[in-house]
Amino acid sequence: MALTVTKRSSVASWSSRVRARWRDASVAWIWIGPAVLLVAAFLFYPMINTIWSSFFNADTTRFVGVANYRQIFTNASMLEVLRNNLLWLVLGTAATVIFGLLIAVLADRVRIESIVKAAIFIPMAISFVSAGVIWKFVYQYAPPGQTQIGLLNAIITRLGFPPQPWLINPAINNFALIAVYVWMWTGFCMVILSAALKSVPEEILEAARVDGAGEISIFFRIIVPMISPTIAVVATTMVINVLKIFDIIYVMTGGDFGTNVVALEYYQQLFTYNDFGLASAFAVLLLLAIVPVMIVNIRRFRVQEARR
Amino acid sequence: MSSADPLASSAVPALEEVPTARSVTRAIAQPRTPLQRLLHWFNNSIVTVIVVLIALLWSIPTFGLFISSFRPAAAIQSSGWWTGLLPPWHFTIANYIQVIQAQGMGRAAINSLIIAIPGTLFPIAIAAFAGYAFAWMKFPGRDWLFLAIVALLVVPIQTALIPDLSLVTAMGITGTYFAIWIAHTAFGLPFAVYLLRNFFGALPADLTESARIDGASHPRIFWNIILPLSMPSLASLFIFQFVWVWNDLLVALIFLGGNPTRAPMTVTIADLVNSFGTNYQVLTSAAFISMALPLLIFFTLQRYFVRGILAGSVKG
Numbered sequence: 001m002a003l004t005v006t007k008r009s010s011v012a013s014w015s016s017r018v019r020a021r022w023r024d025a026s027v028a029w030i031w032i033g034p035a036v037l038l039v040a041a042f043l044f045y046p047m048i049n050t051i052w053s054s055f056f057n058a059d060t061t062r063f064v065g066v067a068n069y070r071q072i073f074t075n076a077s078m079l080e081v082l083r084n085n086l087l088w089l090v091l092g093t094a095a096t097v098i099f100g101l102l103i104a105v106l107a108d109r110v111r112i113e114s115i116v117k118a119a120i121f122i123p124m125a126i127s128f129v130s131a132g133v134i135w136k137f138v139y140q141y142a143p144p145g146q147t148q149i150g151l152l153n154a155i156i157t158r159l160g161f162p163p164q165p166w167l168i169n170p171a172i173n174n175f176a177l178i179a180v181y182v183w184m185w186t187g188f189c190m191v192i193l194s195a196a197l198k199s200v201p202e203e204i205l206e207a208a209r210v211d212g213a214g215e216i217s218i219f220f221r222i223i224v225p226m227i228s229p230t231i232a233v234v235a236t237t238m239v240i241n242v243l244k245i246f247d248i249i250y251v252m253t254g255g256d257f258g259t260n261v262v263a264l265e266y267y268q269q270l271f272t273y274n275d276f277g278l279a280s281a282f283a284v285l286l287l288l289a290i291v292p293v294m295i296v297n298i299r300r301f302r303v304q305e306a307r308r
Numbered sequence: 309m310s311s312a313d314p315l316a317s318s319a320v321p322a323l324e325e326v327p328t329a330r331s332v333t334r335a336i337a338q339p340r341t342p343l344q345r346l347l348h349w350f351n352n353s354i355v356t357v358i359v360v361l362i363a364l365l366w367s368i369p370t371f372g373l374f375i376s377s378f379r380p381a382a383a384i385q386s387s388g389w390w391t392g393l394l395p396p397w398h399f400t401i402a403n404y405i406q407v408i409q410a411q412g413m414g415r416a417a418i419n420s421l422i423i424a425i426p427g428t429l430f431p432i433a434i435a436a437f438a439g440y441a442f443a444w445m446k447f448p449g450r451d452w453l454f455l456a457i458v459a460l461l462v463v464p465i466q467t468a469l470i471p472d473l474s475l476v477t478a479m480g481i482t483g484t485y486f487a488i489w490i491a492h493t494a495f496g497l498p499f500a501v502y503l504l505r506n507f508f509g510a511l512p513a514d515l516t517e518s519a520r521i522d523g524a525s526h527p528r529i530f531w532n533i534i535l536p537l538s539m540p541s542l543a544s545l546f547i548f549q550f551v552w553v554w555n556d557l558l559v560a561l562i563f564l565g566g567n568p569t570r571a572p573m574t575v576t577i578a579d580l581v582n583s584f585g586t587n588y589q590v591l592t593s594a595a596f597i598s599m600a601l602p603l604l605i606f607f608t609l610q611r612y613f614v615r616g617i618l619a620g621s622v623k624g
Contacts, residue, residue: 024447027526031441034434035497036453042494043460046471053470103362110356118607119363122370125602127555129574130595134373137389149388151372183366244464247557251578266466267558276470283467294459 047287054280058273068281080258081265082285085243087174088181088261089289092242095182097235100189105219107190108197117194121187128184128247135180135252139166170258177259180248185241189234196230197223232300239293243286262286377403377592384589403593412568413576413594420554420572420598422485427492427553431500432545434493436538439504440530444516454505461498468495469562476563483565491563492553500545507541508534543609551602573598 057064072078103120107113123131140150144162148154153163166176200223208218224231246263253259255268262282269279376389378399383392392398407413441447442454472494476487511534519529535542557574564570571579577594 021448024445028441028445028447028450031445031526032438032453035438035457035501038434038490038494039457039460039497041475042472042491043463043465043468043498044456046468046475047460047463049471050467103359106355106359106362109352110359112356112360116359116363119367121606122603123366125551125606126370126599127557127574127602129555129557129577130373130599133577133591133595134369136591137372137376138369147387149385151368151388151390154388154390183369186366240461244466246466250557263464263466270470280467280470283464286464287467290464298455298459 050280050283051287053276054284056277056280058275058277060276064277068277071278072281072285077260078265081260081262081282084174084258084260085245085262085289088178088242088245089239091175091178092181092185092245093235093238095178096185096189096238097193097231099182099186100234101193101224101231103186104190104194104197105223108194117187117190120190123184124187126184129251131180131184132248132251135183139176139252141165141168167253167259168257173253173257173259177248177252180252181242181245185238189238192234193227193230196227200226232296236293236296240290243289373592373595377596379403379589381589384592403589404597407590407593407597413573413597415569416571416573416576417597419570420574423488423492423560423572424550424553426485426489427496428546428550430489430493431496431549432542435497435500435504435545436535436542437530438497438501439508440526440534442501442505443508443511444529444534445526454501457498458502461502465495465559469558473562482563483567483570485570488560488563491559492549492556495559496549496552500549503541503545504538507538511537547606547609550605554598554602 053060054068055063055065057067072082103116107116110116126134137149138151139153140148141153141163142148142150144157148157148163150166152166157163164172167173204222204226205218208222213221244263245261246267249255249259249261249264250267255261255264260268262285266279266282266286269275269282372389375392376384378401379389379392380398380400380402383398438457442450472491473482476482476490479487481487481490515533516529519533524532554572555574556572557578560572560575561578564572564575568576573594577591577598580591580594
């Protein structure tokens with residue numbers, strides 16, 4: 001008798017538990033529903049779709065295997081696009097993170113820190129389009145002998161050098177464009193790294209100074225290791241950002257003179273040449289380049305969750 | 309809600325307190341002998357000079373545009389902007405008047421607002437609901453679903469553009485504001501969900517649990533406890549998303565399908581760059597007008613900005 005009672009009550013509590021779990025789950029789905037639906041429809045499904053179309057011809061009517069990829073990796077101008085993206089990835093990421101860290105460390109030691117940081121951060125609020133206009137006044141070129149209205153050429157002709165067509169000369173134009181990106185995004189890195197710097201206890205730095213450590217070895221041996229998680233976050237953000245770079249080049253050179261990058265090439269394949277297959281293949285290459293970053297992100301999230 | 313106030317200060321990373329504590333220790337550790345003090349002062353001055361030089365270097369391009377936008381068209385094209393700084397001055401607001409009246413920039417500014425305000429508020433609202441559920445509700449598959457959304461954070465939106473365009477076409481809303489609102493909402497969601505869930509999750513658990521025991525419902529906890537405590541992260545998200553949508557060119561180009569009556573300022577300015585490649589006077593003032601609002605928002609909300617990002621990324 002007693003046995004059946006316990007059994008019955010346990011069955012009852014089990015079924016009520018299941019019902020409560022179902023109720024909880026359906027309530028939760030009402031809360032996350034809109035977000036999950038939008039992300040699934042506008043980001044996840046397209047990702048699958050793009051991967052699929054990259055194996056098809058221009059109007060996605062015929063399966064062509066890896067022909068689009070073969071074309072990208074054998075065509076000289078397309079290889080140049082990939083090479084440019086690599087240059088952007090390495091230089092753009094390294095320069096923004098290193099300058100951001102350097103300026104954060106230096107600004108931390110002066111009284112006018114907030115003014116300096118605002119000056120570095122302002123370009124973040126400027127659109128790529130406006131930045132393109134701003135930098136035309138820096139890179140503008142006129143033939144030798146004429147008045148140089150571009151700042152950079154005015155300076156170097158005053159110093160006795162011939163003026164340079166900064167955005168047209170293939171030896172330097174990619175660096176000129178990357179400089180614009182660095183100008184815009186260093187502020188972002190600086191703000192976050194500076195906040196991390198403030199969390200390094202001053203006692204540790206003082207102790208190192210008392211022990212006779214120089215400022216440079218304090219920087220490399222103490223500060224950098226202590227804020228390395230933040231440096232990783234910032235560098236990851238920059239990698240994601242640079243891989244997708246589009247606007248600066250679209251506005252300043254339109255991808256001409258050997259400055260094209262993957263995102264812009266994709267845009268041109270899609271809207272100028274109407275080649276869905278090839279455009280998709282370029283997008284998939286971006287996706288593949290980002291997979292390692294994604295894995296690192298997920299790993300970091302799990303470590304964080306374990307500590308929660 | 310009076311009990312929530314002390315918690316508010318503990319939930320938000322106490323940025324203001326840290327520098328104070330540091331400056332105190334720094335003051336104690338000041339060098340004592342005159343020679344040391346001189347060296348210390350000398351080192352500090354060098355750093356100050358370097359930092360100021362960097363800040364000036366960073367400001368020169370923007371300053372050049374600012375000066376140019378007030379110079380007459382002929383002067384812009386015949387001499388460098390720096391020559392305009394020397395007397396006799398010939399500053400004028402004609403460029404601004406020309407842009408506002410003749411180039412459809414007024415319409416574009418209104419379009420930018422029509423696009424940017426819902427394009428900022430929609431994703432924040434939807435992400436706030438989702439972030440709350442991911443942080444404070446238990447349901448099967450919660451962590452996997454959240455991870456999947458975070459993973460999509462790094463997917464380039466380029467991969468999504470073709471299918472999204474056909475999706476929008478199938479819905480029959482191509483070239484409308486609605487299409488671009490949905491696009492910006494979807495593209496902004498992964499970052500917004502990531503940031504808000506991290507911030508909500510960092511709030512003390514006792515807070516929601518005691519409210520649950522007192523019989524408060526989820527909407528009540530969300531509205532009365534979580535949202536008021538999360539203003540810094542909501543504000544920083546607002547800055548991010550607003551600046552991103554306001555400054556966006558690619559999404560507008562694709563989802564508005566070259567419809568000039570709905571084009572935002574970025575598209576109009578990009579067209580000006582392409583069609584009036586050397587007609588600088590129009591570009592200078594147009595570029596400056598489009599910068600004004602993001603700069604204003606940034607400087608009003610910048611206190612919150614760092615706090616909000618910190619909650620999302622620098623927790624460990």
